[in-house]
Amino acid sequence: MVCPYLEYSNGTDETAFDEPRAFCTVIDEFVQPMRADICNGRYGLNHERDCELYREHVDGDDE
Numbered sequence: 001m002v003c004p005y006l007e008y009s010n011g012t013d014e015t016a017f018d019e020p021r022a023f024c025t026v027i028d029e030f031v032q033p034m035r036a037d038i039c040n041g042r043y044g045l046n047h048e049r050d051c052e053l054y055r056e057h058v059d060g061d062d063e
């Protein structure tokens with residue numbers, strides 16, 4: 001399952017990429033390929049279990 005906080009971006013005017021890269025809206029940063037495997041739920045990985053950023057964000061979300 002793909003993380004709901006994952007987006008793909010070609011970068012900004014200052015950092016334009018040829019290929020869209022995985023972007024985490026929790027930390028507002030591009031993520032490394034190994035973490036992107038978690039974001040995309042590849043290889044049996046799961047963001048709810050394997051991503052501390054997701055868990056911290058959800059746990060700390062009062063809404």
Ligand code: SF4
Nearest residue numbers: 003006024039047051
């Ligand atoms: S880094 Fe974690 S919270 Fe961010 S998009 Fe990937 S799985 Fe989701």
